[in-house]
Amino acid sequence: MATGENQPIELRSNIIYSWSLLVGLIVVVAASVAAWFFAPKNESRTVWRSTLILSFISCYLMWAIVFLAQLNPLIAPKRADIRPGHVPN
Amino acid sequence: MAPQDTFFRSSDMSLTQLYIANEIGREVVSSLGEIGQVQFRDLNPDTNAFQRTFTKEIRRLDNVERQLRYFHAQMEKAGITMRPSNDFSDTLAAPLASEIDELAERSESLEQRIASLNDSYETLKKREVELAEWRWVLREAGGFFDRAHTQTEDIRQSFDNDEAPLLRDVEQHGPAGANGDTQGQQSFSELNIGFVSGVIPRDRIGAFERILWRTLRGNLYMNQSEIADPIIDPTNNEEIHKNVFVIFAHGKNILAKIRKISESLGASLYGVDENSELRRDQIHEVNTRLGDVTNVLRNTKSTLDAELSQIARSLAAWMIIVKKEKAVYDTLNKFSYDQARKTLIAEAWCPTNSLALIKSTLQDVNDRAGLSVPTIVNQIQTNKTPPTYVRTNKFTEAFQTIVNSYGIPKYSEVNPGIYTVVTFPFLFAVMFGDFGHGFLMTLTATALILFEKKLARTKLDEISSMFFYGRYIMLLMGIFSMYTGFIYNDIFSRPFTFISSQWQWPQDITAGQSVEASITEGYRFPIGLDWNWHGAENSLLFSNSMKMKMSILLGWCHMTFALTFQYINARHFKSKVDLWGNFVPSMLFFQSIFGYLSLTIIYKWTINWQETDLAPPSLLNMLIFMFLSPGTVTERLYSGQSAVQVILLLIAVCQVPIMLLLKPFWLRHEHNKSRALGYRGLGEQTHFSALDEDGDANGGYGGARDSLASDGEGVAMLAQDIDEEHEEFVFGDEMIHQVIHTIEFCLNCISHTASYLRLLWALSLAHQQLSIVLWNMTLGGSFETESPVVRVIMIVVTFYMWFVLSVIVLCVMEGTSAMLHALRLHWVEAMSKHFMGEGTPFLPFSFKTLLEEDPVD
Numbered sequence: 001m002a003t004g005e006n007q008p009i010e011l012r013s014n015i016i017y018s019w020s021l022l023v024g025l026i027v028v029v030a031a032s033v034a035a036w037f038f039a040p041k042n043e044s045r046t047v048w049r050s051t052l053i054l055s056f057i058s059c060y061l062m063w064a065i066v067f068l069a070q071l072n073p074l075i076a077p078k079r080a081d082i083r084p085g086h087v088p089n
Numbered sequence: 090m091a092p093q094d095t096f097f098r099s100s101d102m103s104l105t106q107l108y109i110a111n112e113i114g115r116e117v118v119s120s121l122g123e124i125g126q127v128q129f130r131d132l133n134p135d136t137n138a139f140q141r142t143f144t145k146e147i148r149r150l151d152n153v154e155r156q157l158r159y160f161h162a163q164m165e166k167a168g169i170t171m172r173p174s175n176d177f178s179d180t181l182a183a184p185l186a187s188e189i190d191e192l193a194e195r196s197e198s199l200e201q202r203i204a205s206l207n208d209s210y211e212t213l214k215k216r217e218v219e220l221a222e223w224r225w226v227l228r229e230a231g232g233f234f235d236r237a238h239t240q241t242e243d244i245r246q247s248f249d250n251d252e253a254p255l256l257r258d259v260e261q262h263g264p265a266g267a268n269g270d271t272q273g274q275q276s277f278s279e280l281n282i283g284f285v286s287g288v289i290p291r292d293r294i295g296a297f298e299r300i301l302w303r304t305l306r307g308n309l310y311m312n313q314s315e316i317a318d319p320i321i322d323p324t325n326n327e328e329i330h331k332n333v334f335v336i337f338a339h340g341k342n343i344l345a346k347i348r349k350i351s352e353s354l355g356a357s358l359y360g361v362d363e364n365s366e367l368r369r370d371q372i373h374e375v376n377t378r379l380g381d382v383t384n385v386l387r388n389t390k391s392t393l394d395a396e397l398s399q400i401a402r403s404l405a406a407w408m409i410i411v412k413k414e415k416a417v418y419d420t421l422n423k424f425s426y427d428q429a430r431k432t433l434i435a436e437a438w439c440p441t442n443s444l445a446l447i448k449s450t451l452q453d454v455n456d457r458a459g460l461s462v463p464t465i466v467n468q469i470q471t472n473k474t475p476p477t478y479v480r481t482n483k484f485t486e487a488f489q490t491i492v493n494s495y496g497i498p499k500y501s502e503v504n505p506g507i508y509t510v511v512t513f514p515f516l517f518a519v520m521f522g523d524f525g526h527g528f529l530m531t532l533t534a535t536a537l538i539l540f541e542k543k544l545a546r547t548k549l550d551e552i553s554s555m556f557f558y559g560r561y562i563m564l565l566m567g568i569f570s571m572y573t574g575f576i577y578n579d580i581f582s583r584p585f586t587f588i589s590s591q592w593q594w595p596q597d598i599t600a601g602q603s604v605e606a607s608i609t610e611g612y613r614f615p616i617g618l619d620w621n622w623h624g625a626e627n628s629l630l631f632s633n634s635m636k637m638k639m640s641i642l643l644g645w646c647h648m649t650f651a652l653t654f655q656y657i658n659a660r661h662f663k664s665k666v667d668l669w670g671n672f673v674p675s676m677l678f679f680q681s682i683f684g685y686l687s688l689t690i691i692y693k694w695t696i697n698w699q700e701t702d703l704a705p706p707s708l709l710n711m712l713i714f715m716f717l718s719p720g721t722v723t724e725r726l727y728s729g730q731s732a733v734q735v736i737l738l739l740i741a742v743c744q745v746p747i748m749l750l751l752k753p754f755w756l757r758h759e760h761n762k763s764r765a766l767g768y769r770g771l772g773e774q775t776h777f778s779a780l781d782e783d784g785d786a787n788g789g790y791g792g793a794r795d796s797l798a799s800d801g802e803g804v805a806m807l808a809q810d811i812d813e814e815h816e817e818f819v820f821g822d823e824m825i826h827q828v829i830h831t832i833e834f835c836l837n838c839i840s841h842t843a844s845y846l847r848l849l850w851a852l853s854l855a856h857q858q859l860s861i862v863l864w865n866m867t868l869g870g871s872f873e874t875e876s877p878v879v880r881v882i883m884i885v886v887t888f889y890m891w892f893v894l895s896v897i898v899l900c901v902m903e904g905t906s907a908m909l910h911a912l913r914l915h916w917v918e919a920m921s922k923h924f925m926g927e928g929t930p931f932l933p934f935s936f937k938t939l940l941e942e943d944p945v946d
Contacts, residue, residue, distance in 0.1 A: 017613050018695065020615070043093065043482075044482055044484070045095075046095035046507070047095075050508070051510050054511035054512065055511050055515075055569075058511060058569075061646060062519075062576050062643075065638070065639045065643075066576050066616075066617055066618055066639070067613070068691060068695065070614055070619060071694055072696060072697040072698060072699070073631070074705055075630060076605050076606050076608065077592055077605070077606045077621050077622050077625035078606075078625055078627050079603070079625050080601060080626065081601075081624070082594060082598050082604065083598075084597075084598050084599060087595075087596060087598060088586075088590075088594065088621065
């Protein structure tokens with residue numbers, strides 16, 4: 001537990017990260033709208049639209065979930081096999 | 090005009106009546122078969138196959154088909170390959186009736202020719218075998234005789250002692266003319282001994298010997314030798330090993346007996362001359378005859394082969410023509426015939442959007458035939474449920490098969506195929522996530538797609554054709570696996586390290602020291618799982634927690650999405666009762682429990698627990714205590730939590746009686762209201778009006794339907810047997826149905842969420858751990874070998890091991906398992922939320938599917 005002094009700073013920084021989720025959402029919505037309008041105008045139009053939009057949403061969900069899970073990690077990685085001079089970074 | 094057919098719902102169907110002039114019936118059906126958009130209804134279901142109009146034509150075609158199959162069998166026997174059918178299938182035009190007659194005649198005469206050639210070939214072959222056997226007998230028996238002659242002296246002595254002189258005159262003539270000895274050699278005839286020679290299959294020789302010994306009580310001298318080469322039986326082309334035998338015996342009757350026994354045991358007897366001179370002539374003669382027979386045989390064979398290869402060039406085309414023609418007559422048999430107007434009447438389902446195409450095709454056929462009477466296409470209003478027809482293309486076809494193998498969608502309900510296209514490969518990828526394995530899969534699928542035209546023409550075995558059929562599924566699975574692999578940061582179990590990590594290790598480390606990384610302030614790993622978790626001791630702790638939560642979130646999204654289709658269906662079928670009695674309570678129940686759980690998962694992630702004074706609560710315990718002790722919160726997540734949870738629980742509990750009771754009582758109310766207004770079901774109406782003879786009012790509606798169907802004759806009956814799926818409202822049934830549905834839904838909400846958790850998390854964990862183990866045991870280990878030479882060799886060897894095992898175990902086996910689980914998540918977890926699946930498939934009369942289902946070669 002950290003002191004209450006730097007709490008507002010941390011919270012603010014987390015809010016800043018959360019913006020990236022919103023930016024991602026906007027990108028996905030924009031891509032979906034584009035897919036809706038630019039889908040080829042033939043009999044497979046519905047398939048184009050649904051496939052592209054669902055794909056965008058699925059991929060966004062996956063990314064957002066993994067991003068959120070690492071936003072405030074409760075544990076940190078631990079290793080005992082690092083050789084001196086070969087610290088991975 | 091109906092709305093455009095999409096993948097979202099099955100196509101609008103129309104029941105149509107076709108009035109076809111009798112003369113062009115065959116041409117019309119044939120052209121409709123080429124389009125493949127019409128499903129004919131059988132209008133003579135009570136007539137059996139033999140009483141139908143075109144039975145004669147079908148019999149005739151059956152005969153032609155039999156002849157063609159005979160040619161095919163002969164070709165296979167002769168080892169001649171047929172020209173493949175896909176050389177023709179695009180170019181074959183519908184044949185004229187005269188062409189069919191011609192074909193029938195031609196195959197008739199060809200059959201006779203082939204049969205006669207075959208017969209003479211077989212006779213000659215038999216003759217050849219006989220001659221060859223005779224030659225063997227001559228050769229082998231000659232040996233016996235030569236050996237026997239040196240011993241005649243001994244034999245004679247034994248005979249001279251007893252009855253030999255008495256029998257001399259009687260036994261003078263042996264079977265093969267025995268009195269020609271001019272060389273001063275001792276002849277057997279002088280000893281009154283006759284002999285029988287021939288060949289017998291080797292496996293019968295034991296029985297043969299025993300029988301002879303018993304019947305003749307040992308009065309014989311048998312000599313035999315094996316024929317080295319097997320003899321080929323011309324009737325069935327099997328190799329038989331045979332023995333030559335010569336039996337010497339005493340007395341005419343005994344010889345006749347021997348002959349009978351040998352013939353009954355399947356031996357063939359051949360005459361051999363005792364005299365070596367004559368025998369030489371015999372051998373010579375046999376050889377000449379054998380040469381002649383072989384020559385004739387060769388000529389016959391080449392004529393037969395020439396004839397067959399001539400047929401082979403067009404046999405596939407003929408088979409296709411005959412098959413189509415037979416299908417046409419089978420279809421014509423479904424039509425009813427109007428004697429008075431000389432027209433055929435057909436009733437058929439077809440997609441409303443294809444009506445224009447059908448009409449123009451029929452017009453074309455009419456024009457070509459030069460008929461003034463047009464073919465009439467009538468749309469009929471009906472309350473029959475049309476068959477379900479989802480238009481697919483090569484991309485969606487395999488996905489639709491996934492849905493159809495669970496159930497055919499009900500007519501015009503939302504087709505689950507629309508989301509299966511994405512969610513199936515995506516959920517697969519969540520379980521299969523590895524960039525490298527996904528890449529291999531994508532490569533395979535891309536190759537299959539690039540060469541799809543070539544591959545579609547070649548004949549594939551069962552497994553590869555399955556891969557080929559699912560090539561677009563595989564492509565999407567591969568692409569999504571690459572994406573999820575990138576997010577999991579796994580490429581063949583190794584991490585990508587090109588994005589800088591959010592974790593930092595302390596710089597001064599002594600060997601073997603256990604250290605913990607610290608988080609970088611103001612930076613978070615932008616995409617995917619941080620690669621520093623790879624190789625960390627506690628990496629499973631983190632990734633398990635993340636993947637489990639991800640599984641629940643993805644499962645919640647998938648199920649909520651699927652549940653929304655219930656709303657779309659309710660709106661489409663204009664069923665308010667399903668909307669308020671099923672969809673709304675289901676959605677509220679599901680969201681107030683699992684929607685809330687998903688929300689708390691996300692909320693917990695957004696809180697920086699290090700900065701607060703609270704311990705991070707366990708969400709699983711929270712959910713359990715929400716049910717067990719509503720109103721008390723042991724580990725606080727947010728303020729006002731207990732009130733929110735109580736309200737949500739109340740909402741969820743309230744939905745159960747609504748779901749349970751609203752629909753049955755609503756339906757009963759509607760039913761009673763319409764009854765009170767004097768409405769009756771269509772079936773019931775006819776029950777009261779059309780009831781003439783059987784005045785039994787309690788006879789049930791089934792009886793009414795029967796009388797209606799039997800009343801309807803000819804044209805009148807076509808669309809009139811209306812009420813086959815009209816069901817009477819029974820409150821008890823409806824109530825039981827709804828009780829089952831409610832219990833099932835509430836329990837399934839829990840078990841289905843658990844399924845997503847179990848499958849998505851456990852399979853992705855298993856896949857990742859397996860790839861790590863494989864890496865460490867093969868390639869990873871060989872990098873750590875001390876000696877450089879050994880290391881090089883080890884790397885090469887273990888690389889191949891690693892690659893082959895990666896493909897077999899991780900891609901094929903793990904891929905299959907992940908695919909099966911993705912299938913299950915769709916069929917059980919997602920589709921059960923909205924899918925009715927009571928449809929009947931649309932099975933159009935189509936030459937294309939006919940030839941696909943039953944290929945000619």
